[in-house]
Amino acid sequence: MEDVIQIKTDKRFIRQVKSLGGNPLKECMQCGACSVVCKLSPEENPFPRKEMLWASWGMKDKLIGDPDLWLCHQCGDCSATCPRGVQPATVLSALRHINYLEYASPRFLAVWLSKPVYLPLVVAIPALIILLILWMAGTVSVPDGPVDYSKLFPHPLLNGTFATLVILVLVAYWKGFRRFKRDIRKNQRAKIKGQKSKKNNQKRIRFFYQLKEILLHTQFRKCQTNRLRTLAHILVFSGFLLLLLVTLVAIVNVLFFEYPMNFWHPAKIAGNLGGLALVTGTMMMIWYRLFRKDAIGPSTYADWSFLIFLLLLAVSGILTEWARFGNWSAAYVIYFIHLVLVWIVIIYAPYSKFGHLLYRLAVLILLKDRR
Ligand code: SF4
């Protein structure tokens, strides 16, 4: 008896992909050129051709928890090659976005981060929490004398609240993330079964390999079309990592050592280099999104808000430092804005485009049987 293939078409899903930039979806003629040109696509079970097919047929169940979406680095090689101008790189980006929304827990936070109408709420929540902390500490008025942020902003209370919120968000997020892991494992098992490839199954990827790949961007560097974008990504990633480490050092200093640190403190120097890398990298990415639409495709609100928040975070951090050394009258306001941006970028991270870091790392680790 012949097998009957049942396709579950979800029209709402097709509309959603289109609204997130995958508009010319139906133009795809399944030639496979995109999969051939993609340097990151495995020989067996390649992407993105099959994702294009699934997306145009509205096969949501195939695309939610599809691990290959996270192996794509949106380099644009496939879009530059596509004879129909379909922009598969953008379609994959839209599919990743839908995956964020699907797995986010609580989901409303991911919705807030992806729609401009919620922007005032997204900004107001951390701003009000910080103001509440100032009010509780009784330090609402601007202090006299040389700028000393700790006089206005009670660091132990701020750091304590921040750390508690990060933990709460991560605990809430873990629920959705477990579903993501379960689906990735399930899809991966199905693929391995279908491939019957012992060679691939025998190759084990160790954790250090994943870490090395992420830190050195070894996969990203295989991309051909947008080489400068790879450099931009390296700058943003390393700059942010450096700033995160410096923030941890600063928190330790607040608790146990001297604070504020002087200009020549190694952590301060690292922070300045990190800030510079972050500003340069985000500016390059913004330039790409503005002037290389041919290569990168249309950008969504989530793409823009992520980049702009990152840029503002880096710029406000640098201004906060200058304002302290220069005793600017606006110093406390600048620092307040910087704190709000830190909270927006870090606390909302799993619900914004930043979440791709968590998902990609998880997929690379979970797919250790694959390469
Ligand atoms: S997206 Fe473009 S390159 Fe890829 S299969 Fe469709 S038509 Fe071919």
Ligand code: SF4
């Ligand atoms: S954007 Fe780059 S990594 Fe992603 S599918 Fe296209 S060629 Fe492959």
